[in-house]
Amino acid sequence: MSALLAGIDVGTSGVKVGLFDADGRLLGLGRRRHAVSHPRPGWAECDPELWWRGILHSLNAACQAAGLAARDVSALGVGVLFPCVAPLDADGRPLHPAILYSDQRSLAQVAAIERAVGRHEYEHTIGNRLVPGTCAATSVAWLRDERPAVWRRAATFGFANTFVTGRLTGRFRADPSMAGLSGMMDIRQPGRWSEELCERIGLDAGRLPPIIGSSEVVGEVAGAAAEEAGLSPGTPVVCGAGDVIACAVGGGARRPDTCIYIAGSTDCTALPMTEPTPDRRWANTAYAAPGTWLGIGATTSTGVAVEWFVREFLGDAGEQGLQRMTRLATSADPGAGGLLFLPYLQGERTPVWDPQARGAFVGLTAGTSLADMARAVLEGAAFAVRQAFECAGGVLLDPATEVRMVGGPTQNALWNGIKADVLGRPLDVPAFQETGTLGAALLAGLGAGVYSSFGDAVDIARPTDVRTVEPDPARAARYAELSAAYARLYAATCPIAHMLGDLA
Known part of the structure; x- marks a missing residue:
């Protein structure tokens, strides 16, 4: 059998999994919707466990539609809503609902970054705008200021693909598209976190996931994830990218x-x-x-x-x-x-x-x-x-x-x-x-x-x-x-x- 490639799409309102052959032909598709929570005006968050359950459901549905088994999958990739901050413990368990790109709770943190760095200098450094949510640094800073217990316990302040690939492999990474919209990378030095910038805005670059290419292999499907999803242990999982990047590639x-x-x-x-x-x-x-x-x-x-x-x-x-x-x-x-x-x-x-x-x-x-x-x-x-x-x-x-x-x-x-x-x-x-x-x-x-x-x-x-x-x-x-x-x-x-x- 030729390569069977699984594409996971974790979006704002749902998850889809598509199974493709090496020529890009769609063999089976599964989907499941999930809800975004708005616990207060201007807040937008989602429990990452909903993403995982959506992946399991959609993968199973795609396999049924294709008449194949999950163990036949040769490799998995992901495209995810972004930017989106998910604080994870050392085992990859979410410590707080993921804070989405449309979330506005971190206005005070925007003001704090303006005082610490200056808006013009900061935006020139990151190559993007300083706004709540879409600049992920503001959401990380909000967790630091408003959820100190989460801040202390978090081993990784990751993104949606950090959570998904981490759940599959036990390894936690981010890709350059996540870093690009994070507000924690100098656009003149892409591919690595700016320790200097993070220090100036009071964040810990050491707790950000290592950056690898969007098509680089994070690791292999292992342990409980293999059993839960029906995937073969050892199946390679690539880091993937933001959903806009995945759509542009596709x-x-x-x-x-x-x-x-x-x-x-x-x-x-x-x-x-x-x-x-x-x-x-x-x-x-x-x-x-x-x-x-x-x-x-x-x-x-x-x-x-x-x-x-x-x-x-x-x-x-x-x-x-x-x-x-x-x-x-x-x-x-x-x-x-x-x-x-x-x-x-x-x-x-x-x-x-x-x-x-x-x-x-x-x-x-x-x-x-x-x-x-x-x-x-x-x-x-x-x-x-x-x-x-x-x-x-x-x-x-x-x-x-x-x-x-x-x-x-x-x-x-x-x-x-x-x-x-x-x-x-x-x-x-x-x-x-x-x-x-x-x-x-x-x-x-x-x-x-x-x-x-x-x-x-x-x-x-x-x-x-x-x-x-x-x-x-x-x-x-x-x-x-x-x-x-x-x-x-x-x-x-x-x-x-x-x-x-x-x-x-």
Whole structure:
């Protein structure tokens, strides 16, 4: 039997496991949803044990779908939500729920880092923005300040792939993509923790996991994990990377002429680069190919806003609720009757990087219908993505740059069309959408020697069956006018949003 590669995708709202052969063909897929907890306003956390149970369930389901056994797996790779801080004891047990990228609890720690280093110097050093959650150092500092017992007991302040690969192998590592968004690495010295920077902000670099390549083998499946998952002892496990990196690999992105637009709970644009972008509205992190970078334009709540609307306005959930929302939005005219929606339900990242930003409907009248509101939410998410596209010199608005759109929301034809119209450019939608699990599996194959180079692995993922969504010129012109108004909403609402946040 040829190599059987398992790609594990631990996302914000669920886990998927895909089984692939060496040619990248999907043989079986399993999935399981899990919940993110919001114990206080602005907090977002998840119990890592939910990830592990999701992996066990999804691996079993994938094996059943493929008619194979877990013991047949040749190598495993992971793609995970990031950044996300998981404090672990010496045996890899979580000591606290993992603190997610969208968490805002560490505003005081942001202020403390500003006092200790200065915002400009710190952001110049790390190559990214100093914000709660997305800058993982702030979450580690919060645990130090607010959970001293956890701080004392933690052997490792790891990330989601640290936990998953550690549970499988008993060894704890992180990859360069985690380090790149951690706020604890000097971007001029990638691949290692900055002891100097950590000391200046009061963190212990000695308790961060060693950094290895995303396709390097952490160790082999061992002990209880082999028995629990049904995997063969000795199966190699590679470190893996953040989910955006895995999706870019699984989407076949090698060069700066191909962007992967990942639609999901948060919408992200990922563009391979030869060096970090100086545009601080985007995030920088290491790509899976050594010595390369990935520029990321990251929203915070585009997909979350749709789930929120379905739940709170329609009293529904899941695919049925989304279909109801889509039917409503289809019945409304483009522009939603002059209604704009700001989808900042968990603050916002690109381009404003403001954890205290808040969402808003602007333009409500007595004539506004529920259909208008449904369409405004879909359009608002698209306007947020346009702002990400306008960064980094607007390279993503250039038709010469291919944009491949992947993720669950691409199944919604109306929303695809709205996005193409708002962006004013074509979007390519590959028929194969399991890019996250495929990317993780390709990293596994690269680490296990199935592929001889990164280029060979990524070329397997290059899509051949692609549907192009073209913008409608008339609607695109209308949306260009509305986009100009949308771009002014943040500045107009920011002072009130911050005031309300202080009063909450």
